[in-house]
Amino acid sequence: MTDYDVIVVGAGPSGSISAKTCAEKGLSVLLIEKRQEIGVPVRCAEGVSKKGLERFVKPDEKWIASEIERAEIISPSSHRVVLSAEKAGNEVGYVLERKVFDRYLAMLASRAGSNVLTKTSAVYIKRENGIVRVGIRSMGEEEELTAKIVIGADGVESRVAKWVGIDTTLKLNEIESCVQYLMTNIDFDPSTTYFWIGKKYAPGGYIWLFPKGKDSANVGIGVMPALAERDAKWYLDRFLKENFPEGEIVEVVVGGVPVKGAIDTAVSDNVMLVGDAARHTDPITGGGIVNGMIAGYLAGLTAYEAVESGDFSERFLRRYDERWKAEFGESLVRNKKLQEKMLKLEDSVLDRLIESVKGIPIEEMSVKRLAYEIFKKHPRLFWDLREFII
Amino acid sequence: MKRLAVNRYKCGYCGACVAVCKFDANELIETYLEIYEDRCTLCMACVKTCPMNALEVVE
Numbered sequence: 001m002t003d004y005d006v007i008v009v010g011a012g013p014s015g016s017i018s019a020k021t022c023a024e025k026g027l028s029v030l031l032i033e034k035r036q037e038i039g040v041p042v043r044c045a046e047g048v049s050k051k052g053l054e055r056f057v058k059p060d061e062k063w064i065a066s067e068i069e070r071a072e073i074i075s076p077s078s079h080r081v082v083l084s085a086e087k088a089g090n091e092v093g094y095v096l097e098r099k100v101f102d103r104y105l106a107m108l109a110s111r112a113g114s115n116v117l118t119k120t121s122a123v124y125i126k127r128e129n130g131i132v133r134v135g136i137r138s139m140g141e142e143e144e145l146t147a148k149i150v151i152g153a154d155g156v157e158s159r160v161a162k163w164v165g166i167d168t169t170l171k172l173n174e175i176e177s178c179v180q181y182l183m184t185n186i187d188f189d190p191s192t193t194y195f196w197i198g199k200k201y202a203p204g205g206y207i208w209l210f211p212k213g214k215d216s217a218n219v220g221i222g223v224m225p226a227l228a229e230r231d232a233k234w235y236l237d238r239f240l241k242e243n244f245p246e247g248e249i250v251e252v253v254v255g256g257v258p259v260k261g262a263i264d265t266a267v268s269d270n271v272m273l274v275g276d277a278a279r280h281t282d283p284i285t286g287g288g289i290v291n292g293m294i295a296g297y298l299a300g301l302t303a304y305e306a307v308e309s310g311d312f313s314e315r316f317l318r319r320y321d322e323r324w325k326a327e328f329g330e331s332l333v334r335n336k337k338l339q340e341k342m343l344k345l346e347d348s349v350l351d352r353l354i355e356s357v358k359g360i361p362i363e364e365m366s367v368k369r370l371a372y373e374i375f376k377k378h379p380r381l382f383w384d385l386r387e388f389i390i
Numbered sequence: 391m392k393r394l395a396v397n398r399y400k401c402g403y404c405g406a407c408v409a410v411c412k413f414d415a416n417e418l419i420e421t422y423l424e425i426y427e428d429r430c431t432l433c434m435a436c437v438k439t440c441p442m443n444a445l446e447v448v449e
């Protein structure tokens with residue numbers, strides 16, 4: 001007998017959906033979170049596609065800050081192009097209030113029957129005789145618990161992965177180094193998200209503005225350490241001085257986003273990794289909430305089947321790898337390749353690209369139409385990017 | 391002796407430095423970044439990654 005069927009480490013979106021899924025299937029589950037407040041500090045720009053979100057939860061105004069209808073892309077020389085949300089590849093839709101959202105998801109896990117502990121870290125994992133011993137430090141007290149399965153939902157800094165020997169270390173071209181301010185006293189349209197692209201603004205990444213209601217917005221930056229010469233904060237501050245000199249900062253958010261593409265495996269004996277811990281974020285957008293929830297659901301399902309059949313071996317758990325790869329593995333691989341190509345484009349090329357499409361009416365703007373315009377005006381570039389646009 | 395130091399007034403406790411460390415030489419304990427000097431090779435990966443420029447090598 002073990003203390004729990006499943007221990008989930010980390011109560012972000014992927015951990016909470018993992019715990020909820022396991023509990024709904026009747027497993028005994030413990031969800032632990034090292035922070036004393038779930039969801040705080042936030043490490044996110046909080047944008048999410050409507051479709052992706054609604055697959056798991058019914059939207060609730062308590063944790064939706066804004067609804068987004070369009071995205072505006074701004075080139076290094078300030079050429080602008082507007083895309084309607086559904087055609088922008090739908091990484092936009094809602095801007096969440098993650099402090100409230102993350103807590104809400106943890107509550108759903110608890111309502112489904114999981115135990116939840118905050119200010120509780122996993123400090124080691126040992127696998128013995130087919131089960132796992134998890135060392136936890138809960139409000140300063142150390143204890144050892146046993147489980148059949150551990151789901152590592154411990155985010156970008158995942159140590160569960162390290163403990164079980166899954167190498168997820170990020171190289172300097174596999175992470176975006178990010179800073180974001182919640183700002184007021186700035187002008188923006190509350191139903192538009194804005195993206196500034198090009199080396200000039202953010203080497204290896206981009207700058208974003210995501211509205212949170214009418215009065216404030218998340219303004220942030222991601223830069224790739226392999227390409228940036230300074231720290232992310234330096235680039236963001238420089239941009240703000242030029243573009244929003246009157247803005248006031250009411251919150252600072254810091255974070256790293258994995259942009260690794262797909263890892264070979266997210267499983268080991270008794271252990272599955274989900275979400276940022278498994279580097280499930282999209283390499284182009286940096287979005288990880290939806291993929292994390294999908295992975296959490298699939299890991300929960302797999303944990304249930306493993307407990308049913310009494311087999312917690314890596315071989316059995318491989319079906320979780322197959323499942324997440326079938327859902328979004330290919331798009332991680334493809335978008336990593338696309339990112340590598342995009343990073344080679346000079347700012348002048350981005351300018352010409354955006355300029356060449358800026359006259360098209362928003363109703364007619366789609367990825368196909370963009371591709372057509374690129375083809376017409378920049379045949380060589382089109383050739384280079386063909387596998388991504390056709 | 392050279393060693394890695396964290397400026398706690400700058401650190402935003404985000405864990406990005408932990409994600410790039412190949413040597414398991416750092417750990418984020420809630421808001422406190424711990425550096426394990428015995429394992430740190432001063433490879434600079436975390437220094438280059440830190441969004442807040444909170445890490446530096448000192449004598």
Ligand SMILES: Cc1cc2nc3c(=O)[nH]c(=O)nc-3n(C[C@H](O)[C@H](O)[C@H](O)COP(=O)(O)OP(=O)(O)OC[C@H]3O[C@@H](n4cnc5c(N)ncnc54)[C@H](O)[C@@H]3O)c2cc1C
Nearest residue numbers: 010012013014034045046047121122155255275276288289
């Ligand atoms: C600046 C920034 C902007 C972003 N913008 C977006 C966006 O607009 N849209 C989007 O979809 N995604 C965005 N992302 C990515 C998104 O935030 C993540 O993909 C998402 O939070 C991943 O969820 P998760 O549950 O896997 O991990 P997390 O939300 O990081 O949760 C992991 C949890 O595990 C806990 N933990 C870690 N170690 C332990 C331990 N040993 N014991 C117990 N608990 C532990 C942590 O405290 C944390 O609460 C952004 C990220 C950053 C940094």
Ligand code: SF4
Nearest residue numbers: 401402404405407440
């Ligand atoms: S990357 Fe920088 S800000 Fe983030 S935890 Fe490490 S030292 Fe602190």
Ligand code: SF4
Nearest residue numbers: 411430431433434436
């Ligand atoms: S300098 Fe290198 S070895 Fe030392 S903590 Fe940073 S990443 Fe790890």
